Amino acid sequence: MKSIKVGLLGVGNVGAGTFSVLRRNQEEIRRRAGRGIEIVAVSARNLERAKERTEGQCKVVADPFEIVNDPEIDIVVELIGGYDTAKELVMQAIANGKHVVTANKALLALHGTEIFAAAQAKGVMVAFEAAVAGGIPIIKALREGLTANRIEWIAGIINGTTNFILSEMRDKGLDFATVLKEAQRLGYAEADPTFDIEGVDAAHKATILSAIAFGIPVQFDKAHIEGITKLQAIDIKYAEQLGYRIKLLGIARRAKVEGGEGIELRVHPTLIPAKRLIANVEGAMNAVLVQGDAIGATMYYGKGAGPEPTASAVIADLVDITRLATADPEHRVPHLAFQPNAMTDIKILPMADITTCYYLRMTVADRPGVLAELTRILADGSISIDAMMQKEPAEGETHTDIILLTHLTQEKNVVAAIDKIEALSSVVGKVTKIRLENLA
Amino acid sequence: MKSIKVGLLGVGNVGAGTFSVLRRNQEEIRRRAGRGIEIVAVSARNLERAKERTEGQCKVVADPFEIVNDPEIDIVVELIGGYDTAKELVMQAIANGKHVVTANKALLALHGTEIFAAAQAKGVMVAFEAAVAGGIPIIKALREGLTANRIEWIAGIINGTTNFILSEMRDKGLDFATVLKEAQRLGYAEADPTFDIEGVDAAHKATILSAIAFGIPVQFDKAHIEGITKLQAIDIKYAEQLGYRIKLLGIARRAKVEGGEGIELRVHPTLIPAKRLIANVEGAMNAVLVQGDAIGATMYYGKGAGPEPTASAVIADLVDITRLATADPEHRVPHLAFQPNAMTDIKILPMADITTCYYLRMTVADRPGVLAELTRILADGSISIDAMMQKEPAEGETHTDIILLTHLTQEKNVVAAIDKIEALSSVVGKVTKIRLENLA
Known part of the structure; x- marks a missing residue:
């Protein structure tokens, strides 16, 4: 049978990985697919490097539009990233009746609705397994493996850079800035790490996961996003003492609200019980935990980035x-x-309306009555306390740390209570608030 | 669009689960599949119970052949288990041009080659996600999600009963027989638990995994099978002291051997480093770790049994x-x-030819020269020692336990060395041998 002809836009690390895995395992892949899959042309800004990486095995062009307009090509693989040009190329490929494979989570989180509608109208497929959690087949698991289930929630470690940083902070007791530098030196964080450490990359992925879990459109603009840049080493330590680990989670959850259902879509540092399997996912690894009504909890674990793991997902799509x-x-x-025609319009909730548990840390004067004031404010806000830890003041200090874990409560109640707590004369500075998920 | 008509053979726990999940989530499933999936007839030995469980919503018949011969039915779901009748029904359904879904791992591990060939010839599908690891979409991950990869090995906790027993033995320091009784009382082990505790069920599943990982035929008769019935509490304790947990693993591995490649296919209690994620899979949960050359390690975790988790897999197949x-x-x-036409005939290796690490425990006289004798025998067999632990003899005892962990070595060398060790006058009784996998 005739080989499938593929054109690659971009021959960076993932492009080169795709090229070399397809070549190395071509026999294995053909034995599975029943026909060959062949990269016949690539586009790249750096022509010399692209020629080197493809070893003269295929056409190399400078203009990516040559690829999307090439009648010989069946499938276009978009690996250039970014929004504008990538979108134009993908839309042009679709218009030309070509199937598309993309690893571009940013593009899909922002423009997925338009892109998928165009593909649908034209009768072509846009596949994106590589866009979330690298090589882990989580898109396949959600779209095909769990079709019997009403998905209740998803919680994922879906950014390797931040998980590496958090693992190092905990392991070595170092602060964020120090570990970030180390991560950059080791290649786990980019020179400009903003998208990773501010949670934007995880939010792109969580947005995609929320859409395929609940049948809602991609709505990146509604996602709540907090990164790990403000996380302090002391909170990681206190969390550990209370039996928790802190992970940057992407969370999508179906929630009961007044008048029906809403969707929580949020990325933020999160305390998780240390005994949960996902709390033990360390370094740059990714893991996605999915709760379905029939199957219960399932988890998918593996490398979330890197040339060959990402290539693994791109080729599975091919x-x-x-x-x-x-x-x-x-x-x-x-x-x-x-x-x-069967999507729903369940609304994504504003953060004020979400319900979760909270870790609260505050510095208070070491004098009688402080705890009574605090607990009164919490009780008035209908916030019930699950655990409390008060540290002895250090030698010669007149202030001490109090850490509270709350039961489930609505975010707006916690925010209001924090305002009142910060106004107390016995409380110094700001209250640190980190959300806590039991994932049970 | 017209609904797909399904006939169910057997309305036991999984059948009832399939019926109720399909009914509860029919809207969600139709929104995904684009058409309805409807159980129109079931067969059962206990007609009254079947009528109750299907709430008068479909035809109930006593003779399963009525279902496989019913021209109205598109897909037959086989949930009666066992070999003879199940095989006859599946073959008849295929001959009638119907697609088949089955959860019957025993049937496929023994007769898969014949069944798949018949389906292929007739142009119908036989789907079996539910046959391995319950609801976890591991068949889908291997057959579709990891197509880019040359699979190197698979190691799975694929029997919930034995994992529950091992977890309890470790947690509570109890022996096998005591925990088995408890597991039976709680419903985690059947009245006749032989297939589970002797490793047969895990071997059925490992056999299926080996076929789809490497493109070899199902060859259950070549699988090496050891259960957990002989496992002693003391070995679980010693393993823990050395930083390991003992799990019943199903292992399928591509191995280099003289003259080419072979496949290791084996089920046995296995020491795993305690820090590995899979070592922390507790209770009746399942997890399958897959090593691919492009993606590296990925893991799939969830419930491996139960009516609704299994139904989740059956419905995904539908x-x-x-x-x-x-x-x-x-x-x-x-x-x-x-x-x-692209299967291979890589041979499954006899156990003598496999290569792994070993935990060896022996009871020796507490006198000079014993260790020299032991280490001489190991050195002569080219077995190198990775770790050693010698316990102090108990008060008034003249014998003590020695525990050795070896580096990678061939099974036949270890067996030969054990023979020599057991012949030493300073060694009392048998040497306990448990294989050890680093899973790195």
Whole structure:
């Protein structure tokens, strides 16, 4: 049978990884797919490097539009990243009737609705396994493996850079800035790490996961995003003493609210019980925990980045497209897991309306009555306390740390209580608030 | 679009779970699949119970052949278990041009080759996600999610009963027989637990995994099978002191051997470093660790049994069949992951030829020269020692325990060395041998 012809936009690390895995395992892949998958052309800004990386095995061009307009090419793989040009290229490829594979989570989180609609209208597929959690087949698990389930929530460690930093902070007791420098030196963080450490990358991925879990459109602008830049070593230490680890989680949850249902979509540092399997995912590894009503909890673990793990997902998409290309378009796996005419409009909740548990740390004067004032404020706000830890003041100090863990409570109640606590004369400075998920 | 009509053979726990999940989530499933999936008939020995469980919503018959011969039915779900009748029904359904979904790992591990060949010839699909690790979509991950990879090895906790027993033995320091009784009382072990505790069930599943990982036929008769019935509490304790946990693993590994490659296919109690994520999978949970050359290690975790987790896998298969039914048969996912004409005949190795690490425990006289004798025998067998622990003899005892961990070595060398060690006058009784996998 005739090989599937692939054009690659971008021959950076992932592009080079895709090229070399496809080449190394071409026999293994052909034995599975039933036909060859062949990269016939690549586009790159650095032509010399691209020629070197593809070893003269395929055409190398400077203009990516040459690839998306090449009638010989069946599938376009977009690996250049960013928004504007990437979007234009993807839309042009679709318009030309080509299937698309992309690893571009930013593009899909922002423009997925438009892109998937265009693909649907044209009868082509846009596959994006590589966009979330690298090589881990989490998109496949959610869209196909768990179709029987009403998904209740997803909680994922979906950014390797921040998980590496948090693991190092805990292991070595170092502060954020020191570990970030080390991570940059080791190649775990980029020169400009903003998207990773501010939680934006995780929010792109969580947005995609929320859409395929609940059948809602991608709505990145509604995601709540907090990174790890303000996280202090002392909170990691206190969390540990209380039996918790702090991870940057991307969370998408179906929540009961007044008048029906809402979706929580949020990325923030989160305390997790240390005994949970996902709390023990260390270094740059990724893991996604999914709760379905029939299956209960399942977890998917692996490398969330890197040339070959990402290539693994890109190539799996190529094989899937090869297989499904002959199926009736209406029988293919829908882009966002649900049929386009069966999406829902459950609203994404503002943070004030979400419900979770909280870790609160405050510095208070070491004198009688302080605890009574604090607990009165919490009781008035209907916030019930699950655990409390008061540290002895250091030698010669007149202030001490109090740490509280709350039961489930609404964010707005906690925010209001914190305002009142910070206004107390016995409380110094700001209250540190970190959300806590039991993931049970 | 017309609903897909399903006939269910057997309305035991999994059948009832499938019925109730399909009913509860019918809207969610239809929104994904694009059409309804409807159980129109079931067969059961206990007609009254079956009528109760299906709440008068479908036809209930005593003779399962009525279902496989019913022209109205598109897909037959086989949930009766066992070999003879189940095989006859599945073959008849295939002959009638019906797709089949089965959770019957025993049937596929023994007769898969014949069944898949018949399905292939008839152009129908036999889906079996529920046969391995319950609801965890591990078959899908291996057959579709990791197609880019040359799979190097798989190691799985794929029997919940034994994992529950081992977790309890470690937690509570109890012996096997005591915990087995407790597991039976709690419903984690069956009245006749032989298939579980002797490793047969895990070997059925490992056999299926080996086929789809490496493109070899199912060869249950070549699997090496050891259960947990002989495992002693003392070994779990010593393993813990050395930083290891003992799990019953199903292992399928591609191994270099003289003259090429072989496959290791084995189920046995195994020491694993306690810090590995999979070592922390407790209770009745399942987890499968897969090592691919591009992606590295990935792990899949969840409930490996139970009515609704298993139903989750059965229904995912129903949706997949609904989707792929219109694709060209040669473009569907191949039953054993590789195209039928692209299977290989890499041989499954006899145990003597496998290579792994070992935990050896022996009771020796507490006198000079014993260790010299032991280490001489090991050195002569080219077995190198990774760690050693010698316990002080108990008050008034003249014998003591020595525990050795070896580096990688071939099984036959270890067996030969154990023979020599047991012949020493300073060694009392048998040497306990447990294999050790680093899973790195």
